[in-house]
Amino acid sequence: MTDIQSALKEYSAWFNSKLEDFFPFPDGQEKRVVEAMRYSVMNGGKRLRPFLVYSCASLFSISREQSLNTAAALEMLHSYSLIHDDLPAMDNDTLRRGLPTCHCQFDEATAILAGDGLLTYAFEILSRPQTADEKSRLELIALLSRDAGAFCGMVAGQMLDLYAENTQEPDKNLLIQRIETMKTGCLIRFACEAGAILGHADNSSRQALVSYARAIGQTFQISDDILDVEGSRELMGKTLQKDQGQGKVTFVSLYGLDKAKAIAQELTDQAKEALSGFGPNAENLRNLADFIISRNH
Amino acid sequence: MTDIQSALKEYSAWFNSKLEDFFPFPDGQEKRVVEAMRYSVMNGGKRLRPFLVYSCASLFSISREQSLNTAAALEMLHSYSLIHDDLPAMDNDTLRRGLPTCHCQFDEATAILAGDGLLTYAFEILSRPQTADEKSRLELIALLSRDAGAFCGMVAGQMLDLYAENTQEPDKNLLIQRIETMKTGCLIRFACEAGAILGHADNSSRQALVSYARAIGQTFQISDDILDVEGSRELMGKTLQKDQGQGKVTFVSLYGLDKAKAIAQELTDQAKEALSGFGPNAENLRNLADFIISRNH
Numbered sequence: 175m176t177d178i179q180s181a182l183k184e185y186s187a188w189f190n191s192k193l194e195d196f197f198p199f200p201d202g203q204e205k206r207v208v209e210a211m212r213y214s215v216m217n218g219g220k221r222l223r224p225f226l227v228y229s230c231a232s233l234f235s236i237s238r239e240q241s242l243n244t245a246a247a248l249e250m251l252h253s254y255s256l257i258h259d260d261l262p263a264m265d266n267d268t269l270r271r272g273l274p275t276c277h278c279q280f281d282e283a284t285a286i287l288a289g290d291g292l293l294t295y296a297f298e299i300l301s302r303p304q305t306a307d308e309k310s311r312l313e314l315i316a317l318l319s320r321d322a323g324a325f326c327g328m329v330a331g332q333m334l335d336l337y338a339e340n341t342q343e344p345d346k347n348l349l350i351q352r353i354e355t356m357k358t359g360c361l362i363r364f365a366c367e368a369g370a371i372l373g374h375a376d377n378s379s380r381q382a383l384v385s386y387a388r389a390i391g392q393t394f395q396i397s398d399d400i401l402d403v404e405g406s407r408e409l410m411g412k413t414l415q416k417d418q419g420q421g422k423v424t425f426v427s428l429y430g431l432d433k434a435k436a437i438a439q440e441l442t443d444q445a446k447e448a449l450s451g452f453g454p455n456a457e458n459l460r461n462l463a464d465f466i467i468s469r470n471h
Numbered sequence: 472m473t474d475i476q477s478a479l480k481e482y483s484a485w486f487n488s489k490l491e492d493f494f495p496f497p498d499g500q501e502k503r504v505v506e507a508m509r510y511s512v513m514n515g516g517k518r519l520r521p522f523l524v525y526s527c528a529s530l531f532s533i534s535r536e537q538s539l540n541t542a543a544a545l546e547m548l549h550s551y552s553l554i555h556d557d558l559p560a561m562d563n564d565t566l567r568r569g570l571p572t573c574h575c576q577f578d579e580a581t582a583i584l585a586g587d588g589l590l591t592y593a594f595e596i597l598s599r600p601q602t603a604d605e606k607s608r609l610e611l612i613a614l615l616s617r618d619a620g621a622f623c624g625m626v627a628g629q630m631l632d633l634y635a636e637n638t639q640e641p642d643k644n645l646l647i648q649r650i651e652t653m654k655t656g657c658l659i660r661f662a663c664e665a666g667a668i669l670g671h672a673d674n675s676s677r678q679a680l681v682s683y684a685r686a687i688g689q690t691f692q693i694s695d696d697i698l699d700v701e702g703s704r705e706l707m708g709k710t711l712q713k714d715q716g717q718g719k720v721t722f723v724s725l726y727g728l729d730k731a732k733a734i735a736q737e738l739t740d741q742a743k744e745a746l747s748g749f750g751p752n753a754e755n756l757r758n759l760a761d762f763i764i765s766r767n768h
């Protein structure tokens with residue numbers, strides 16, 4: 175296990191223990207929706223986005239405790255997107271991280287509500303006084319709502335993804351870049367920019383982190399596509415080659431495996447280059463960029 | 472047409488014209504989700520919640536322009552809840568205000584995304600500088616995310632409603648009160664409390680508006696149940712007696728028509744009593760309470 179894997183694993187264990195506290199046990203029969211929310215959020219995952227929030231914030235001497243609420247809010251939002259993406263009307267997935275997806279474990283109505291609840295909860299958490307000072311909280315809420323939204327954020331990316339599945343439009347190159355940027359890239363960019371906001375970073379540091387985020391976001395998507403072809407079912411814990419089966423456009427289907435790998439490497443170099451101003455403090459983030467391209471699940 | 476109907480109609484026309492501006496036309500193929508959002512939000516409705524925001528805020532000399540963003544955010548959130556409630560996995564409704572529901576007009580995946588987009592957009596709008604000062608914006612976001620949420624808000628109410636449909640639990644009396652409070656009451660309470668926040672109301676004025684909201688919220692739900700039995704299909708523009716057909720608990724099925732009407736009248740009196748401290752300025756809100764109990768669609 176490399177240093178970054180250890181760091182990620184250690185952070186993830188700490189984060190998971192803190193995350194439990196965000197789910198009180200309600201008394202009434204409505205607790206089913208909270209159970210579904212908890213089930214989905216606590217079901218593993220590498221906690222890459224929370225780790226990014228913390229790692230970027232730590233460049234400005236912000237502790238993991240101080241960045242916890244922002245990291246938790248982002249993970250709630252990410253989990254909501256997975257629950258809704260998995261629904262029968264969307265990707266119709268039955269397995270997520272080796273366990274039944276939310277609508278399979280509970281039912282479709284509960285899964286829709288659990289997603290709605292998590293999305294709403296993300297903003298509730300960000301609005302809490304302990305998240306940050308007033309100005310920073312408002313900035314985080316404005317940024318997350320835009321990055322997750324329907325105009326140029328995650329919801330728009332998901333819509334475009336559905337469109338791309340059902341079209342023979344020639345310029346799939348442009349399309350896939352836009353889908354990736356909006357669907358996956360927006361939240362990864364938010365993670366890094368949120369770290370800069372929490373740290374009251376100056377504009378050039380913030381822009382450097384945004385550039386880093388853009389590059390690793392793309393690498394993340396490309397390596398996901400590569401894993402979908404090369405990965406093992408056991409390690410990924412989800413239905414493999416599903417994207418191919420459904421005729422989805424992927425970086426691999428578009429460029430072929432070798433070219434896709436070369437692009438991913440180039441982006442990883444760009445990501446590390448963007449961090450040059452931070453010196454040795456950014457070693458975690460550099461290693462994370464290498465980890466994303468080399469991960470096997 | 473009574474004075475309050477004229478005032479509501481006039482406000483609603485103004486509000487609708489302003490609401491259009493909240494929906495830019497995106498260029499790409501992802502615009503389908505924005506079209507679905509616009510379709511659902513612009514499809515009529517009495518704009519009762521926005522009118523409540525404005526009417527309560529106006530007690531403190533806040534103009535309708537100054538309360539617009541808060542009113543719009545609430546209407547986005549209300550519209551999202553209708554879209555998701557109408558989905559096949561939830562109430563499976565095909566008609567809403569006389570037009571096809573979002574998933575019938577577009578498709579199920581688009582409707583899920585349109586709801587997600589509107590929920591997210593509500594918080595984006597609230598975070599904008601022109602909504603209010605920083606402190607008030609954060610208070611509005613905290614309040615709306617709690618009132619719309621899964622712990623004791625609208626999502627919890629919807630979960631409980633689904634549970635109530637499938638249970639023979641004896642204490643349906645208690646259950647229906649809790650469902651109503653969380654599912655419908657929370658957003659009506661938010662509307663009134665938001666007016667108080669925008670107006671920087673003192674605590675006793677704010678509590679008076681919360682009491683008013685609780686009473687009209689309950690009246691609203693009871694009169695909906697009554698209309699479901701007595702109303703005409705043409706005026707309501709939705710499938711009638713559906714709740715009864717699905718075996719849902721309603722105030723009418725629980726208490727009978729006469730008792731339900733008597734309860735609604737008592738609540739209306741309570742609502743008006745709560746406004747006593749505001750004098751003649753609150754005439755709009757008093758008339759609105761009378762309107763809610765007497766409306767025929």
